[in-house]
Amino acid sequence: MLKIKEDLLESMLDKAIHSIQSSNIKLVSYTKQLDDINPLSFFEAAKSIRGNRSFWKSSVDDFYMVGVGAAFEIETEQPDILYIENKWQTILEDAMIHNPYQVPGTGIVALGGMAFDPYKKSTDLWKNYNASQFTIPEFTLTKHNGNFYFTSIVRVNKNDHAKQLLHQLKGKEKELLSPLEDWPEKVSVVSKEEIKPEQWKQTVQKATEEIKKCNAEKIVLAREIRLQLSNQAEVSNVLEQLIDTQPTSYIFAFEHGEDCFIGATPERLVKLEGRELLSTCLAGTAPRGMTEEEDQKYKFSLLQDQKNREEHDFVVQMIKHAMEEYCENIDIPNEPVILALTNLQHLYTPVRATLKEGYSILNIIDNLHPTPALGGTPRKESLEFIRHYEQLDRGWYGAPIGWLDSNENGEFAVAIRSGLIQGNRATLFAGCGIVEDSNPEAEYEETNIKFLPMLSVLGGL
Numbered sequence: 001m002l003k004i005k006e007d008l009l010e011s012m013l014d015k016a017i018h019s020i021q022s023s024n025i026k027l028v029s030y031t032k033q034l035d036d037i038n039p040l041s042f043f044e045a046a047k048s049i050r051g052n053r054s055f056w057k058s059s060v061d062d063f064y065m066v067g068v069g070a071a072f073e074i075e076t077e078q079p080d081i082l083y084i085e086n087k088w089q090t091i092l093e094d095a096m097i098h099n100p101y102q103v104p105g106t107g108i109v110a111l112g113g114m115a116f117d118p119y120k121k122s123t124d125l126w127k128n129y130n131a132s133q134f135t136i137p138e139f140t141l142t143k144h145n146g147n148f149y150f151t152s153i154v155r156v157n158k159n160d161h162a163k164q165l166l167h168q169l170k171g172k173e174k175e176l177l178s179p180l181e182d183w184p185e186k187v188s189v190v191s192k193e194e195i196k197p198e199q200w201k202q203t204v205q206k207a208t209e210e211i212k213k214c215n216a217e218k219i220v221l222a223r224e225i226r227l228q229l230s231n232q233a234e235v236s237n238v239l240e241q242l243i244d245t246q247p248t249s250y251i252f253a254f255e256h257g258e259d260c261f262i263g264a265t266p267e268r269l270v271k272l273e274g275r276e277l278l279s280t281c282l283a284g285t286a287p288r289g290m291t292e293e294e295d296q297k298y299k300f301s302l303l304q305d306q307k308n309r310e311e312h313d314f315v316v317q318m319i320k321h322a323m324e325e326y327c328e329n330i331d332i333p334n335e336p337v338i339l340a341l342t343n344l345q346h347l348y349t350p351v352r353a354t355l356k357e358g359y360s361i362l363n364i365i366d367n368l369h370p371t372p373a374l375g376g377t378p379r380k381e382s383l384e385f386i387r388h389y390e391q392l393d394r395g396w397y398g399a400p401i402g403w404l405d406s407n408e409n410g411e412f413a414v415a416i417r418s419g420l421i422q423g424n425r426a427t428l429f430a431g432c433g434i435v436e437d438s439n440p441e442a443e444y445e446e447t448n449i450k451f452l453p454m455l456s457v458l459g460g461l
Helices: 002-019 039-049 081-094 162-177 197-212 235-245 292-304 306-324 361-368 379-389 440-457
Strands: 026-034 053-057 064-068 072-076 096-098 109-114 132-136 139-144 147-156 189-194 218-229 250-256 259-265 268-273 276-287 327-331 337-340 344-355 400-405 410-414 418-422 425-434
Touching: 002 026, 002 096, 002 147, 002 162, 026 081, 039 053, 039 064, 039 139, 039 162, 039 235, 053 109, 053 235, 064 109, 072 081, 081 132, 081 361, 109 250, 139 162, 147 162, 197 218, 197 379, 197 425, 197 440, 218 379, 218 440, 235 250, 235 259, 235 440, 259 440, 268 361, 276 292, 276 306, 276 361, 276 440, 292 306, 292 337, 292 344, 306 327, 306 344, 306 361, 361 400, 361 410, 425 440
Parallel strands: 026 096
Antiparallel strands: 026 147, 053 064, 053 250, 064 139, 072 132, 109 132, 109 400, 139 147, 189 218, 218 425, 250 259, 259 418, 268 276, 268 410, 276 344, 327 344, 337 344, 400 410, 418 425
């Protein structure tokens, strides 16, 4: 059976090489099933390949994707997600794909994200991340419904040789699937620096004044803390801890060069499977209690809190409006429920719809981002305030991150509860929604709570 599969892949590579005109390139994708393999071990083993790695774990189901290397990069410094869509479709039209399984996350896959606000000048902090950047990995491991799938993608050029390409693929595959002998050690926080906390509180106060003048209804403000770590943070170890401590969140990591953007976000932006679309509103936050009685007290208070309910409804209505052009059969519950996470609990409303023909998940993302939960409302006015007064460079924080595949499936989350790891340093981000009666000290404490998931896995508690 193995020989038959190798012969098929070699034949595909040879056919692709001979079909190329002039200097064009073609992608050849081959998917097969594997026995059980630990996605984290696969991710750690990928260090030997010396290419950027991507990691994705869904929030509720046992779905993993690990991408290694880059067969192709789709990137732009312009705030044009439709450029990404057009480039993606062009690649698929010219690709050769062998995928008898057709399950989400197999075939040709692109993983990546974009900047929260590409119009705001970027700093050196995010120098390795473009405004929009999606990687088609050379190798992808996918776990779906208890089954494991391994996809190899080769970027074929006119002067390549099929046997040589196949030999290279087999060598890299052997490295990726070999058992690990060692597992990286944890790090701890040596020092923590809050970036201008008093100035941030003053910005919160200014935002409330702008809202009182009816210049906006809600403005989301973020801040950052910077950590010095005991040694270089190993991403595999951080991911393992996030999976253990944040079981109801999306766990993600996107390496670019020596940097890694990583986190555990509870906030799905949109999921597409079989033309069925699911988006979720997650806005309004309270802590978890130390006892069941205290936990229920926080839950009841959150459900009754006017400020949080208004903030939540802003997001619900925005999601509905963003979907109306591209979807039908939009279904929204009348009342939110509580989504309880390890450290926090949130108001939660699912929004379901059917995507109309002729549109893709990227069309929805283009309309949804930024949601009122990360930008504010109205969108234009709140973003202008953030762009002018917020002290940090958000980079990919607060923006859509996720994946899409050649089977027209995909899923994107909003990159909160996250940080940028750079060797033995890390920058963590957290924000909160400011409304008319917001108290700067209370909002500051809310961001402290939101730092906890990342701070804890980096040894800062």
